[in-house]
Amino acid sequence: MSSQRQASSAAQVPHLSPAELSYLYTSLALPQNPIRPDGRSPTQFRPLSAESNILPGTNGSARIGFADGTQAIVGVKAEVERTVLISDTLDVDQDAETVEGAEESASAATGGHGSWVQMSIEIPGFRDDDALPVFLAEMLRESLVGSVGGNEDNGERHMAGGLKGRLVINKRWHWRLYIDVLLLSQPLSYPLPLLSLTTHLALLSTKLPKLKSTGEEDPFFDDDWAAAEYLYPRSSTINSNPSQQVRPPVTLLVISVGENVIFDPSREEIAVADAVLAISFTRNSDSDTGTDEPLKLLLTQRGIANSETENGNGPDSAAAAEEETPGVWRPRRGGIKRSVLAEMMKTALKKGGVGEEVLAGLEGVEVA
Amino acid sequence: MASTIPTVAIPGQILGPATFYSAGPGTHISENNVYASIAGPVIVDPAQTKTQKKSTLRVARDLLDAKRAPVQKPRFNTLPAVDSIVLARVTRVQRRQATVAILAVLDDASFDPSQYTPDNEKFASALTVAPNPESHNNTDELRFQGLIRKEDVRAVEKDRVVMEEMFRVGDIVRGSVVSMGDQSFYYITTARNDLGVIMARSDVGNMMFPASWKEMRDPVTNVAEPRKVARPL
Amino acid sequence: MNDRRRVNGPAEGTRRPVFACHVDTASAPTRPQRQREPKAFRKIALETGLTRSASGSSYIEVQPSPPPASYNSLIPHSSSLKLACSVHGPKPLPRSAAFSPNLVLTTHVKYATFATRKRRAHVRDASERDLGVHLETALRGAIIADRWPKSGIDVTVTILEAEDDRWWADAPDSHDASWGMMNVLAGCITAASAALADAHIDCLDLVTGGMAALVSDDENPDAPPKLVLDVDPSEHRSIVAACVVGYMPGRDEITQLWLKGDSSNAVLEDGDKRTVHEALIDGAVTAAKSVHAVLAEVVRESILAAGQ
Numbered sequence: 039m040s041s042q043r044q045a046s047s048a049a050q051v052p053h054l055s056p057a058e059l060s061y062l063y064t065s066l067a068l069p070q071n072p073i074r075p076d077g078r079s080p081t082q083f084r085p086l087s088a089e090s091n092i093l094p095g096t097n098g099s100a101r102i103g104f105a106d107g108t109q110a111i112v113g114v115k116a117e118v119e120r121t122v123l124i125s126d127t128l129d130v131d132q133d134a135e136t137v138e139g140a141e142e143s144a145s146a147a148t149g150g151h152g153s154w155v156q157m158s159i160e161i162p163g164f165r166d167d168d169a170l171p172v173f174l175a176e177m178l179r180e181s182l183v184g185s186v187g188g189n190e191d192n193g194e195r196h197m198a199g200g201l202k203g204r205l206v207i208n209k210r211w212h213w214r215l216y217i218d219v220l221l222l223s224q225p226l227s228y229p230l231p232l233l234s235l236t237t238h239l240a241l242l243s244t245k246l247p248k249l250k251s252t253g254e255e256d257p258f259f260d261d262d263w264a265a266a267e268y269l270y271p272r273s274s275t276i277n278s279n280p281s282q283q284v285r286p287p288v289t290l291l292v293i294s295v296g297e298n299v300i301f302d303p304s305r306e307e308i309a310v311a312d313a314v315l316a317i318s319f320t321r322n323s324d325s326d327t328g329t330d331e332p333l334k335l336l337l338t339q340r341g342i343a344n345s346e347t348e349n350g351n352g353p354d355s356a357a358a359a360e361e362e363t364p365g366v367w368r369p370r371r372g373g374i375k376r377s378v379l380a381e382m383m384k385t386a387l388k389k390g391g392v393g394e395e396v397l398a399g400l401e402g403v404e405v406a
Numbered sequence: 407m408a409s410t411i412p413t414v415a416i417p418g419q420i421l422g423p424a425t426f427y428s429a430g431p432g433t434h435i436s437e438n439n440v441y442a443s444i445a446g447p448v449i450v451d452p453a454q455t456k457t458q459k460k461s462t463l464r465v466a467r468d469l470l471d472a473k474r475a476p477v478q479k480p481r482f483n484t485l486p487a488v489d490s491i492v493l494a495r496v497t498r499v500q501r502r503q504a505t506v507a508i509l510a511v512l513d514d515a516s517f518d519p520s521q522y523t524p525d526n527e528k529f530a531s532a533l534t535v536a537p538n539p540e541s542h543n544n545t546d547e548l549r550f551q552g553l554i555r556k557e558d559v560r561a562v563e564k565d566r567v568v569m570e571e572m573f574r575v576g577d578i579v580r581g582s583v584v585s586m587g588d589q590s591f592y593y594i595t596t597a598r599n600d601l602g603v604i605m606a607r608s609d610v611g612n613m614m615f616p617a618s619w620k621e622m623r624d625p626v627t628n629v630a631e632p633r634k635v636a637r638p639l
Numbered sequence: 640m641n642d643r644r645r646v647n648g649p650a651e652g653t654r655r656p657v658f659a660c661h662v663d664t665a666s667a668p669t670r671p672q673r674q675r676e677p678k679a680f681r682k683i684a685l686e687t688g689l690t691r692s693a694s695g696s697s698y699i700e701v702q703p704s705p706p707p708a709s710y711n712s713l714i715p716h717s718s719s720l721k722l723a724c725s726v727h728g729p730k731p732l733p734r735s736a737a738f739s740p741n742l743v744l745t746t747h748v749k750y751a752t753f754a755t756r757k758r759r760a761h762v763r764d765a766s767e768r769d770l771g772v773h774l775e776t777a778l779r780g781a782i783i784a785d786r787w788p789k790s791g792i793d794v795t796v797t798i799l800e801a802e803d804d805r806w807w808a809d810a811p812d813s814h815d816a817s818w819g820m821m822n823v824l825a826g827c828i829t830a831a832s833a834a835l836a837d838a839h840i841d842c843l844d845l846v847t848g849g850m851a852a853l854v855s856d857d858e859n860p861d862a863p864p865k866l867v868l869d870v871d872p873s874e875h876r877s878i879v880a881a882c883v884v885g886y887m888p889g890r891d892e893i894t895q896l897w898l899k900g901d902s903s904n905a906v907l908e909d910g911d912k913r914t915v916h917e918a919l920i921d922g923a924v925t926a927a928k929s930v931h932a933v934l935a936e937v938v939r940e941s942i943l944a945a946g947q
Contacts (some may be wrong), residue, residue, distance in 0.1 A: 169772050176769040180899055200901075315896070372436075372843050373780045373885075373892030376924070380917055416938045417836055418844030418889035434783060434843065442784055443841040445938045456875065467839050468945065482786045482841070485729065527837070550731045563911075589738035590731070 052305065063310040064365040066348045067296025077305060081392045082383070083302045088235075088403045090243040091129065098244025098269065102236040109222040112240035116269075118207070118257060119154075119214045150202030152183040154212055159219040159233060174230060175219075178237060181287040181318035182217075204269060211257050213246065217226050223397050227305040230316055234289035238400055241286040287320040288396055292382050301392050313374035319393050335346070411463070415442035416512060421463050431482045432465030486511050486550060486583045486592050493604075494552050494594065502556050504573045506581070506594065507549040551591050554581065558595035559634055560602075571620075571632040578605035580636050583617045602636035648758055662708040669707055670806050671717050673867070673874040679717070685829070685937045686931055687837040693725035693837025701828040703718055704871055714807060717873040718756070720822060721800040724830035727840040728792035736791075741784035742840070743791035748776040748827060754801045755819075759903050766817060769822055777828045777848070777885030780894030781840040792840065796827045806873040818852070819873040821883045823848040824897065828885045829930050836938045844887035846894055849927025851919055852881035853900070866918055868926045882919040886927035896920065 054062070065073040072080055085105045093099035096113040103109040157179040159171040183202050205213040208338035217240070219233050247259035260266075270284060293303045293311035300307060308314060386393050411422055421433060421440045429435050430451065432444045442448070442465045451462040467484070486492055486508055494506035557564045559572050573579065580601050581594035596602045599619070608614050608624035608631055616635045617623040623630045675681070682702040690696035703719035732743060748770040750759040763771075778794065802819035828848030835842055853864040854875040864879040872878060880900025884893050898916055913921070915920050 167768070169768055172765050172768045173772040176765055321937035372890055373887055375892060376920065379893060379896065379920065380914075383914075383916060414939060414942050416845060418841040418887065418944075420889075432841070434841070436843070440845070441889070443786075443843065444839045445942050446834045446839070447942070483729070485787060485790060486791050548730050589736065589789070590734050 052311065060100050062306060065294060066300065066307060066310065067298060069297055072295065072298045072300060074300070076301075076304065077143045080298060081395075082299045083396070084304075086235075088239060088400075090239045098240050098242075100236050100239035100243060102239065103233060104226075104232060106226050107223065108226050108229070108232060109231070109235040111220045111222065112233075112236045112241050113218050113220075114244045114269075115218070116213045116244070116246055117216070119212055121210050147341060150200075150204075150206050150212065152179075152202060154202065154205050155179055155215045157182075157185050157218065157219070159221070161221045161229065161324045162224060163224050163282075172342065174233060177230070177316065177318075178219075178234060178289060179217075181289060182237075182241075192271050200284070201269075207249065207257050208254050210254065217241075227303070228291060228308055229315075230289060231291050231302060234318075235400065238286045240289050242268075242270055242400070251346045257334060285321045285397060288393070288400070289316055289318040290393070290396065291316055292386055292388060294378050299382050301386075312375060313378065315379070315380075315382050317383060317393075319387060331379055412448055414446070415448045415465050416445045417441075417443055421448060421465075426460060427463045428460045430462040430464030432467070433463055435442045484511060486552075488583055488585065490583050492552065492581055492583060492592075492594065492602075494579050494581060496575050496579060497551075499569050499573050499575060501569060504554045505591075506552040506554060506579060508552050508592065509549065509578075552581065552583075552594040553587065553591040554579070554594050554596060558584065558593070558597055561597040572601065572634040574606065574633075576607060576633075577603045577633070580604050583616055596634055596636070600635045600639070602634040604636045604638075606631070606633055645761060646837070647760070659692045667707075670671065670876070671704055671707060671871075671874050673871070675869075677865065677867045678925070680926065681871070683829075683930065683933055685833060687833050687937060687941045690723070690725045691729055693834075694729075694840075695726035695834040695836070695840070695856065696724060697830045697833035697837060699825065699826055699833070701740050704715065704874065711736065716843070717806075717871060718800050718803050719871070720798075720802055720826045722796055722798045722823070722830055723824055724796045724827070726792055726794050726831075726834045726840070727940045728838075729787050729790035729840070732789065732791050738789070739791075740788045742782060742787035744775055744779055744782060744794065745791060746771045746783070746794045746796070746831070748774060748796045750798045750801060754798045756803065756807055761789065766820060770820065770827065772790055773824050773829060773883075774827050777846060777895035778831055778835065779831070780885070780892075781842045781844060781846040781887060782835070783843060786841045792838070794831050796831060798823060798827075803873040806897060812851055818870075818878050818881055821852075821897065821899075822850055822870070822872070824848060824883050825926070825930075827867040828883075828895070831933060833934055833937060837941060843912060844889040845938065846887050847883050847927045847930040847934055848883060848885055849923040849930060850881065850883050851922030851926065853879040853915070853919065855879055866922050880915070880919060882916070882923045884920060884923040884927055886924050886931075888928050888931045893920075893924070 062075065074080070076084075078084070086102055088100065088102045090100040091098070092101050092111075093113050097116045098114040099112060101109060157175045158166070159175045159178075160166065161171050164171050176317045183200070195251065203214075205215060217237060219237060221229055221233065225232075245263075245268055247261070247263070247269055248265045249257060250260050251258035270286060290301065291308075292304060292315045293308060294302050294313045294315075295307075295311055300311075303311065303314075385391055412419065415421060419429070419442045419484075421442055423439045424431055424435050424440050427440050427450075429440050432442060432446060433440050434443045435441070440463050444465050444467065446465045446467055449464050449466055451464065453459055453461045472623045491512040492508045493512065494508045497507050498505040554573070556567050556569060559567045559569070579596060581596050582598065582601055583592050584595045585593040587593045602619075603622070606614050606622055608622075608627065608629060610624065610627060612624045612626050614622040614624050614631065616638055617630060619635055619637070620632055621630045622633045622635055664727045681704065684700040684702070685697065687695070689698050699720070699722055701720040704717055706716045729742065732739065736743070737758045747763075748767050748769060749763060750767060752759045752761060774794070774796065789838075802822040804817050804819040825848030829845060832842070832846045850870060851866060852870040852872075852875075854867050854870065855864040855877050857861070867875075870878065871882065878900065880898070882896070882898040884897075885895035886893055898919060
């Protein structure tokens, strides 16, 4: 299995010569003004086409295609399921005398559970238990269930407890969400941003049937699909600020080359990157409109695509000792400085930064 | 300067400035300093006249390695490299080539087996134990594979070489690495007098002794078998 | 993923008997309290070279937090990390693999079936694969791979006892996530680094794992969460965000960063200009630095021991 994985990840590494890699690195590392192979600015994304609600058999779906031809389709399905008591919990509160115990059982039923969201990713050329799909699925799922949402005191919000809280129907029943991601072609670059954006769109378009029963009854739904409610509630009032709404998280890939921070890297750019960072974030629904950080960070992982970076160094170079030769690509060793890391996060998350732009762009898809 | 160099280093420990020292095996250079990259005793090899100006810092893998004199071509790992002498067991003999599993890498030709304690403690038993055709394949999978091509067997009469008369499966061969080879095999030559089969068993299973450069003899049955025999040390 | 090769226990695990005298409210188990300062660490035991058949190995154990004075339940009050790591190789790549001028690193992380309160399966599940990828990233940044052409090493970590995700008597709540995994990863990184040093694989530095978390206060749920290093998840009512780093102190570089949770509500102490996630990363780095002191001492001792 390990050999198969190596083979398929090797197929992803672009075959560039040391001189080409060195040229690419130098132009990307130009101070203040990196030159990217396709002429984009550091924060510019590749053009993409997107549509949502394309699969009638699902609760929500979306398709995004990048200009290089890679496409992803996401389908979201929801099923009603009975909430089981977690068996490794000792029922200390059975006799309900301890106040603390009663409180705990209540939080179990209203808070939701992370395992209610299931995610599977299919990438051609990979087995479903290969490291890459499993790792990507875990990362996307973690950021989804990691968002805890806001306080309820703010009227408009129905998303206390985040996505997990939204899945609770009552104490005995909940929704189970299946998110199936299908990549339609061999990935030409690290597929994380594509999968994340598509998942975001699909979740935005996801509707759940309207609940007719109340309280602790067995759930009973309105069978009029037109009356169904969005999983992530839409603003009903005109004056509500879009930045006040809870939105599914988005995961972006950011690389650093020299002093520069570059977004949406292509495969060639990842190959020469000093560090690769995946940042998941969503709108910070708690912040008042004037705060500095409109986005909240949910999950970051450094160096996720490190296996993709080109280490094309001949075996002889070790014997030739440790001399740097200008013009020849030498893979970077070691890690990343903390200051660079902070800079990468700041660029993505600051007010008016790339993160906000991406969320606004995705919102636009839905309106159209 | 020498007083500041630690006697024992751990990975990432600074050893000295790169302007005074060059980096030998077990060290690396970062930001103009020589750092240790493995754990072990630190050794300063004084500068040799003419060839180099700076002393070389290296970190030895073990104490025996520490006592060893500096060699001309430093090795950064324990893997077979071009020109290293290897001991290998023949695993397969074909018409054009023989496949071997490399048991040990010796540092140079002037090698004294009695002082040698390789990483793998089962080395001695690997040499003497007759290969069991049922089970030995598993362990050979974990060893580096070598290939002795027909034209690399001996230096003279290369076109008359018959592989079956040179090696048999299970023979222990001393060879020299000629190339890193492809993804799976190192290319090995025995085309020198001191290279070739050093240990072999006869058809009936007795350990044979070398009789000539192309023959080994069974001491019990007195039957001679053809081999490419290495000159006894 | 069904394991058809073995006769397995019940999938959902079993519960050991709890006798009635322990369930009455008077002696109901109480949540363990953190006895240490927020920036103090648990003691760790680390040893190398225990697995003779591997080219390098290590074993790490974290001192469990002491039980509350009146604790008399049969259920262990908290678990602590115990894991063993072995490094095999450098060895030839499998025949089917492509040529590689560098060392090919493969990592496997496996929970023993008895490592957690809920029984684990024999087959590796998603979280174990996920940990493997994280560990691989952390080590890859530290290894000088071009010293070992055409060869591979396998780093195998067996978790004998894992940290709890929460206090065992707690019901999972909305903040619930696999927090224990983050401690496990930090331990994996440190153990693997020790085993690599034991195997004499060239590394830039001894990379160590450190963990820090934002925990919300037990008594007062409305108080802002505070930053705590080396967290035992069972000692806190809820963890808001946590961060694990793989860190090389000699170079002040991070090889692996895993930060998760929702840190938007957190407030730092007055006068602290850092953002919350920066503070978390700095906390984890501080933890990694302290672990490095232990690791360096252990590696140094192992050289001296080999010399005798």
